Amino acid sequence: MFKCRDEVSTLPPYELGGAFAEEMKKYGVARVVKLNSNEGPYPPFPAAIEAMQKAAASSNRYPDPSSHAVRLALAEKYSVPAESIAIGPGSVMLIRALMEVAINPGDEVIIPWPSFPPYLLATHIMGGRIRKVPLVDHTHDLPAMLAAITDKTKVIVICNPNNPTSTIITKSALDDYFEKVPAHILTILDEAYIDYIQDKDCPDGLDYLQIGKPVAVLRTFSKIYGLAGLRVGYGFTSPELAETLRRVQEGFPVSHVAQAAALASLERGDLVAERARLNAEGLAYFAAEFDKLGLSYAKPFANFAFVDVRQDAREMFQKLMRQGVLVRPGATYDSPTYERVTVGTPEENEIFIGALKKALEM
Ligand SMILES: Cc1ncc(COP(=O)(O)O)c(C=O)c1O
Incomplete structure (x- = not known):
């Protein structure tokens, strides 16, 4: 069987x-008041809806495989080279792709807990070993996460702000973490909710990428842009890893309707x-x-x-x-x-x- x-x-x-x-x-x-999936409560921006309607008419064609226009727009917005950007069908699928790239059976992944359950799933599917490190006061315990590193550790996941606790890590705590984390370990810095942050003390993951740290910073159009149903996420990392991610992903990971909506949304800061x-x-x-x-x-x-x-x-x-x-x-x-x-x-x-x-x- x-x-x-x-x-x-x-x-x-x-x-x-x-x-x-x-x-x-x-x-x-x-009337259902749906407050269980952390979606934005507001619809896509009008320009995004218009772009989707326009794009729908050419659905007989496969989309641009590398979401080139969206990558260029993100590159400009965040001053990161387009080659360092990967686009996926939701950032959750970039988490999957990163684990596919990084994890051999038996490799360890350090995950704060409680946090976003798909980190566990993506590790488990690849035969990786999960090392959960408990939050302290609902917040990542970065020293304990560093202390959990063994010679098998391949990836450390940090979720900032953290789902489900909604807490943030301070910039000084994350600076300290990146000073100490060994260079052969990839940090997945999940910033799915970063667009909501108004606190000046909250670090920006791109700063660590810019100084050459081995990090993949993940963000999404699902939350503040109101595009959860379209499935578009993006990640910033080294050009080499971004290229590898594109190679492991399905050939046409993001529909052209979704690409059109994402592109139009980026114009509305x-x-x-x-x-x-x-x-x-x-x-x-x-x-x-x-x-x-x-x-x-x-x-x-x-x-x-x-x-x-x-x-x-x-x-x-x-x-x-x-x-x-x-x-x-x-x-x-x-x-x-x-x-x-x-x-x-x-x-x-x-x-x-x-x-x-x-x-x-x-
Ligand atoms: C921490 C975190 N990361 C990633 C995601 C996934 O977002 P996406 O819709 O881009 O797959 C979510 C969704 O709820 C989340 O809470």
């Missing part, structure tokens, strides 16, 4: 993110700033309401908060779901009393807080 590779057959079952629709109908939910401002207001509102409710939470910087609801987060999830609000229970992150809640529109944020208050009284 056919047997999958051991690394694949031992994978945990995939939990469907959208499987709640039927259950919500049962409870008569008229003003709208990005506006969304970052609205997001910061949403975070401040959540923090103030959690304080009033006496709930503790990690100080949030991204487009979500991680709050201790002081009860089984799965039960709390059910109570919120029956009121039409979807959040992410902390069990996935070994944080059984925490919920991760995405910042929505101001109206959605108020609906969530109203539902949370009711749920806490149930």
Whole structure:
């Protein structure tokens, strides 16, 4: 009988993110407030929608395999050579591609925990060994991550801001890390939420690339640009590694509709700033309401908060779901009393807080 590779057959079952629709109908939910996937609450920019519509008409053609125009635009925006940029179908697939490039069976990958579960999956699929290093105060413990290095360590993952805690690493802490990390280890610096950051003390991963550190800085169009459904992510790294990533990726990784939308989105720095401002207001509102409710939470910087609801987060999830609000229970992150809640529109944020208050009284 056919047997999958051991690394694949031992994978945990995939939990469907959208499987709640039927259950919500049962409870008569008229409106779903979706705050469980850290998507931006706003649609693509009008120019991006227009570009997609235009691009749709030439869908009979394969897309540009290297997303050349998007790479040039990113190169200009961030002052990084285009050869150092890789584009993928979501940054999550660049994480996969990096592990495919880096990991031989038995190699070790140091991963902060709790953090973004696809790091575990990408390592596991390649037969790599996962070394989880616990967060301290919801934040990366970089000295402990450095101390976890062995002669088998090939990759270290840093998620800044971290999903699910929404915390950031300070610039001095990351400077110190990059001074100490050995040159043969690749650091994957996942900055999926960096566009939301307004804190001056938050480091910019590109600074470390510029001084020649072995790093892949990953970012995405899925969050602030509102293009999660199109799947476009990008990474900055050495020209050699970017070229290798292009070689391991599927030939046409990003559709031309997605490339067109990404390109048009990059022109709207003003709208990005506006969304970052609205997001910061949403975070401040959540923090103030959690304080009033006496709930503790990690100080949030991204487009979500991680709050201790002081009860089984799965039960709390059910109570919120029956009121039409979807959040992410902390069990996935070994944080059984925490919920991760995405910042929505101001109206959605108020609906969530109203539902949370009711749920806490149930
Ligand atoms: C930390 C982190 N990295 C990467 C991603 C994936 O983003 P993309 O949609 O570009 O695959 C996410 C998505 O939620 C994330 O939280």
